Amino acid sequence: MTHPHQHNGYETGGGELRRVRSSGSRSRNRGTLFLLFLLAAFSFGKSSLAQQSDSTMPDLTQAPKVFPHVLRPYQSQKLPEPDFKNSAAVPGMIQDGKLQLSVEKLLQAVVENNLDIVFARYGNLYSETDILRAKAGQAPRGGQGVSIPSGLFAGALGQGLGGSTGFGGGGGGAAISGTARAVNLSPRGTFDPTLALDFSLDSTSSPLNSLRVAGVPTVTTHTASLSARYTEAFTSGTSFSFTFNSDRETSTQRGLRFDPSLTPSLSLTATQQLLNGRSFAVNRRFLTVAQTGRKISQEFFRQQVVTTLAQALNSYSDLVAFRETVRTAEQALQVAQQLYEDNKKQAEVGTLAPLDVVSAESEVAARRHNLIVAQTNLQQAEVQLKTLFSRELDPALAAAQIEPTDPLPEPKDSDIPKLDDALAAAQKNRPELSQAEGNIQNQEVAVTFTENLLKPTLTLFGRLTSNSLYGERTFADPAGGPPLVLPGGWSQAFSQVTHLRFPEYAVGFSLTIPLKNRSAQADNVRARLEERQAETALQRTRNQIALEVRNAVTGLMQSKAQVEAAQKAVEFEKQTVDAEQKKLAAGTSTPYKVILVQRDLFSAELAEVQARANYAKSLVEMDRSTGLTLEKHQISLDDVLRRTLLAGAASPAH
Numbered sequence: 001m002t003h004p005h006q007h008n009g010y011e012t013g014g015g016e017l018r019r020v021r022s023s024g025s026r027s028r029n030r031g032t033l034f035l036l037f038l039l040a041a042f043s044f045g046k047s048s049l050a051q052q053s054d055s056t057m058p059d060l061t062q063a064p065k066v067f068p069h070v071l072r073p074y075q076s077q078k079l080p081e082p083d084f085k086n087s088a089a090v091p092g093m094i095q096d097g098k099l100q101l102s103v104e105k106l107l108q109a110v111v112e113n114n115l116d117i118v119f120a121r122y123g124n125l126y127s128e129t130d131i132l133r134a135k136a137g138q139a140p141r142g143g144q145g146v147s148i149p150s151g152l153f154a155g156a157l158g159q160g161l162g163g164s165t166g167f168g169g170g171g172g173g174a175a176i177s178g179t180a181r182a183v184n185l186s187p188r189g190t191f192d193p194t195l196a197l198d199f200s201l202d203s204t205s206s207p208l209n210s211l212r213v214a215g216v217p218t219v220t221t222h223t224a225s226l227s228a229r230y231t232e233a234f235t236s237g238t239s240f241s242f243t244f245n246s247d248r249e250t251s252t253q254r255g256l257r258f259d260p261s262l263t264p265s266l267s268l269t270a271t272q273q274l275l276n277g278r279s280f281a282v283n284r285r286f287l288t289v290a291q292t293g294r295k296i297s298q299e300f301f302r303q304q305v306v307t308t309l310a311q312a313l314n315s316y317s318d319l320v321a322f323r324e325t326v327r328t329a330e331q332a333l334q335v336a337q338q339l340y341e342d343n344k345k346q347a348e349v350g351t352l353a354p355l356d357v358v359s360a361e362s363e364v365a366a367r368r369h370n371l372i373v374a375q376t377n378l379q380q381a382e383v384q385l386k387t388l389f390s391r392e393l394d395p396a397l398a399a400a401q402i403e404p405t406d407p408l409p410e411p412k413d414s415d416i417p418k419l420d421d422a423l424a425a426a427q428k429n430r431p432e433l434s435q436a437e438g439n440i441q442n443q444e445v446a447v448t449f450t451e452n453l454l455k456p457t458l459t460l461f462g463r464l465t466s467n468s469l470y471g472e473r474t475f476a477d478p479a480g481g482p483p484l485v486l487p488g489g490w491s492q493a494f495s496q497v498t499h500l501r502f503p504e505y506a507v508g509f510s511l512t513i514p515l516k517n518r519s520a521q522a523d524n525v526r527a528r529l530e531e532r533q534a535e536t537a538l539q540r541t542r543n544q545i546a547l548e549v550r551n552a553v554t555g556l557m558q559s560k561a562q563v564e565a566a567q568k569a570v571e572f573e574k575q576t577v578d579a580e581q582k583k584l585a586a587g588t589s590t591p592y593k594v595i596l597v598q599r600d601l602f603s604a605e606l607a608e609v610q611a612r613a614n615y616a617k618s619l620v621e622m623d624r625s626t627g628l629t630l631e632k633h634q635i636s637l638d639d640v641l642r643r644t645l646l647a648g649a650a651s652p653a654h
Contacts, residue, residue, distance in 0.1 A: 060128035063135075084391045087112040091396060099400040103316060107633055109389035110312045111305070111640055118391075120144065120304035124641060127290070127297035134290035137191035137233060137283075145300030145435055146293040151446030151527030152285055154453055154520070183506040185461040187239040187271045189231035198227040215254030224248045235283040237273030242266075258471030262493040267465040267504075274509075275455040281445075282452045289442045296438040299431040302637050306431070306629045308388070313620045315385045320404050321613035322378040325606060329371040332602040336360070336367040339598075343591050356591045363595050370602075408612040411560040415619060419553055422626050426549045429627025433545065436538040443531035450524035457512040465504035468496035545625070552618070552625040559615040566608035573601040 057080060064072040089109050093099050111117065123144030130140035142148045202223040208214055226246045233239040246264040277283065340360035346352035382402050383393075390397055409415075417425075427433065470493040473486040496502065514520065580597045583589035623629045630637060 057125070060125055061131040061135075063132060082118075086390050086392060086394065086397065090390055094396060094400045097400055099397075099402045100405055101316075101402050102405045103313070104633075106312055106316055106385075106389055107309055107635065110309060111635065113389055113391045114308050114312075115391060116308050117305055117640070120301050121641070124294075124297045124301045127294040130290040130293055131287070134286040135191060137286065139286050140290040140293060142293065143297055145303075146296045147439065147442075148289060148293075149442050149446035149527065149530060151443075151450045151523055151530065152289065154450050154523035154527070183461075183463065183508060184510055185269055185271055185463060185506075186459065186510070187233065187237075187273065187277070189233040189239050189241065191233055191235070193230060193232040196227075196229045196231075198225070198229075200225045213253075216252055218252070220252045222250045235280050237278040237283060238270065240268070240270040242268055258469065258473060258488065261469060261471040262488075262490060263467070263469050264490075264493050264497055265465060265467045266497050267463060269461070269463045271459050271461040274458040274460055276452060276457040279448075279452055282449050285445050285449050288445050292438050292441050292445075296435050298637070298641065299434040299438070301641065302630070303431040303435075305635075305637070305640060306624055306627070309629055309633070309635075310620050310624045312385070312388045314617050315381065315388060316404060316406075317408060317613045317616035317620075319378070319381045319385055319402060320406075320408050320616075321609050322374065322381045323404065324408075324609040324612075325374040326371065326378050328602065328605045328609065329367065329374045332598065332605075333364070333367040333371050335598055336363045336595075339591065339594065340364050352591070359592050359595060363598075367602075408609075408616050409619060411563045411615055415622075416553065416556050416560065417622070417626075419550065422549050422553055422622070423546055425626040425628060426545050427542065429631075430545050430625075431627065432541050433538070436534070436541050440531065440534045440538060443527065443534045446527040447524070447531055450520070450527040453520045454517065454524060456514070457510070459510045461506075461508060461510070463504070463506040465506075466497045466500050467502040467504065468493045469502070470496060548625040552622045556615075556618040556622050559611065559618040562611040563608070563615050566604065566611040569604045570601070570608050573597070573604040577601050 058077055064075075064077060066073060087109070089105070089112060093101060093105060093109075126141070126143035127146060130143065130146075134140050139153065140146075140148055200223075202225070203220070204223075205218060205220045207218050208216070211217060224247070226244075228244045229241060230243075231239070231241040244264070244266055246262070248260055248262055250260040272278075281288070340357070340363070343352055343357045343360040347354050347357045385402065386393060386397060470488045472488055475484040475486065577594070577597045577600075580589055580594050584591065584594050620629075623632050629635075
């Protein structure tokens with residue numbers, strides 16, 4: 001035992017007090033350095049995020065990298081702002097107020113600018129965030145075209161794989177006593193490891209009814225408590241936690257061995273599911289469903305792209321048809337105007353009745369009306385087509401006149417596929433079938449999970465805890481001098497912890513057997529019923545697609561026949577008009593008969609134009625129904641998916 005005035009300054013007012021102050025100063029310096037490190041890391045993290053490109057979409061299936069930007073997981077990721085300006089391809093097609101537009105350029109502009117496609121692309125990005133969420137062990141939220149099976153939440157509706165709290169049972173690590181107790185530890189934590197820190201300062205004054213225990217009527221206790229806990233779960237059904245607890249306590253009661261007392265402890269706890277919750281497939285169910293959901297979202301996106309491209313191709317055919325209609329109406333007006341001029345001259349010389357002049361003039365008015373209607377339809381078709389391949393109708397685009405460079409297709413026998421080949425192509429390529437098959441795969445995951453829930457719950461657990469107790473000890477001097485202080489602190493306490501001086505070992509199992517198991521039975525039956533329903537939906541989709549293919553083949557054949565019939569009708573009407581005009585010149589016909597056959601010719605030409613437009617639309621429907629629209633026009637879905645959401649950075653689709 002050391003005297004305070006003679007050995008190493010252990011007296012309260014001696015050198016030991018100065019050493020304590022020196023240690024406290026070093027602690028404050030370390031704390032200051034730690035705070036400066038956090039501030040520097042936060043500033044560096046913010047600057048790195050600010051430098052991230054605003055024009056690129058990050059991989060949303062991956063969490064932000066922790067190093068060297070340690071604060072990035074706790075900051076919002078940068079996403080590109082939406083740009084509603086047209087891509088560079090649109091103004092590049094405008095020359096001298098004319099917009100030269102081919103089918104290839106149209107499809108490129110649609111892929112880059114169509115807002116329906118941009119909107120659907122966000123739905124695909126939702127599925128990427130679901131994968132990131134599932135990697136943490138949490139339930140995906142679903143999205144466009146993706147539904148999450150209800151069976152995945154059996155037993156804990158709406159929750160993920162577990163909480164992020166610590167492990168229950170077992171009592172505190174610093175409580176050294178011989179009291180018998182039962183230990184029961186259950187799995188906790190998620191696939192994302194969690195670090196929890198708790199710190200508290202507490203001061204308590206307690207009146208006592210006896211002086212025998214504490215030696216004083218009132219006890220005042222000051223406690224500083226620090227707790228750190230690390231928890232993590234794994235897809236094997238294993239979970240563990242590492243916990244550090246430390247208390248520093250001072251008290252006014254007498255007779256204490258240590259005052260202040262230090263009670264740090266370390267605890268390692270592990271659990272393993274042996275029946276319910278043991279399978280990798282069960283614990284990875286959310287990730288499996290999220291990955292399948294991403295494929296479903298891509299197919300949903302492909303369906304939206306195909307639908308939009310088909311709409312654009314049909315609008316392009318309408319535009320070409322309306323231009324042909326305007327040209328036909330202009331020619332009909334010129335013919336009617338010429339007939340009116342000829343009749344007027346003949347009436348002036350008295351070789352024709354004035355009534356024939358009135359009839360010819362009326363025909364001119366009718367032809368002018370038809371031309372105005374055709375021009376109006378053409379203008380409306382241009383506006384509709386512009387909205388399909390642009391994000392905004394800027395003044396230059398709005399004023400530009402579209403000049404389509406590709407004519408309406410001519411009918412060919414090779415355009416009509418064999419029915420069996422068309423059905424096979426549709427069963428292979430239609431995105432609706434891939435979506436339905438993905439939903440069945442997700443339902444199979446739910447069935448597997450609910451079958452696992454039918455098993456009893458058997459958990460094997462173990463715990464190793466190392467406790468300690470140390471601090472300063474004060475002894476009265478038998479000679480009546482100042483009290484003697486034997487120092488003790490963290491080094492001695494940690495030595496006790498690391499050498500397992502006061503260990504606790506616990507191992508055991510927990511078995512729960514639901515005797516009737518009705519809830520799990522209901523969940524399993526419901527999951528299998530939903531699987532049967534998904535299989536029924538798949539067959540219904542197949543039947544609907546087969547019907548669409550048959551209708552498309554029939555429609556294409558009819559459209560081809562209508563074009564051929566319309567072309568023959570035009571040739572016949574041209575011959576009739578030529579013959580009637582020769583009769584009129586020979587004096588064996590009348591101007592009114594010429595007007596009638598010219599009307600028939602105009603109607604036949606309009607019917608031919610409409611038949612050719614319908615044939616073009618039938619080709620579009622044939623490609624859509626068989627799922628070959630993207631393949632036929634050499635558009636890669638991966639290229640469309642990888643496009644930035646900013647129009648200005650879009651790359652060609654072909």
